[in-house]
Amino acid sequence: MAEFAEPLARLIAECKRLPGIGQKSAQRIAFYLLRSPREDAQRLAQALLDIKDKLVLCETCNNISDSEQCSCCRDPHRDRTKICVIEEPHNIVPVEATNFRGLYHVLHGAISPLRGVGPEQLRIKSLVDRLVSGEVEEIILCTNPTVEGEATAVYLSRLLKPLGPRITRIAMGIPVGSDLEFADEVTMSRSLENRREM
Numbered sequence: 001m002a003e004f005a006e007p008l009a010r011l012i013a014e015c016k017r018l019p020g021i022g023q024k025s026a027q028r029i030a031f032y033l034l035r036s037p038r039e040d041a042q043r044l045a046q047a048l049l050d051i052k053d054k055l056v057l058c059e060t061c062n063n064i065s066d067s068e069q070c071s072c073c074r075d076p077h078r079d080r081t082k083i084c085v086i087e088e089p090h091n092i093v094p095v096e097a098t099n100f101r102g103l104y105h106v107l108h109g110a111i112s113p114l115r116g117v118g119p120e121q122l123r124i125k126s127l128v129d130r131l132v133s134g135e136v137e138e139i140i141l142c143t144n145p146t147v148e149g150e151a152t153a154v155y156l157s158r159l160l161k162p163l164g165p166r167i168t169r170i171a172m173g174i175p176v177g178s179d180l181e182f183a184d185e186v187t188m189s190r191s192l193e194n195r196r197e198m
């Protein structure tokens, strides 16, 4: 393989470290940037630095924010009686795409004994603190339908129930628009467990 000039080789190597980017994509990105105006490269470099320098975690819900309180926590029109608990900040996106307009709490992970992640490594204490005011009526456990997500939901349910709010878990089952034929056993049995009256 032909040798690239050092700065170009370095950019390709950096791009390759990004998720989902292999050698070919890294080269394509690097050559694209090489051909782009200097201002474009400057904007990209600045955007990369800004996410490191200008973002903090919201003091209330641990969402990624550019100020002490994130846009959700600042919004006076949100229903402050409901908190949707999620594992990672990007999990807010699919929930926001629905008409849910309550508040969030980001745990920044899930309980995983195999990877050495216990409840103390997650942002659980700040969630307990949010219940003190008595304003919160429902905690919606929206962790992933994985072993870790389930373990986290069970742990939180036991911890938070005695504090008063209603604890709910998102339903799991057959995806909308799919066929029962393609459902695995676990998904099918979950769907049956979570069936509702019609």
Ligand SMILES: [Zn+2]
Pocket (backbone or CB within 6 Å): 058, 059, 060, 061, 062, 063, 069, 070, 071, 072, 073, 074
């Ligand atoms: Zn917040």
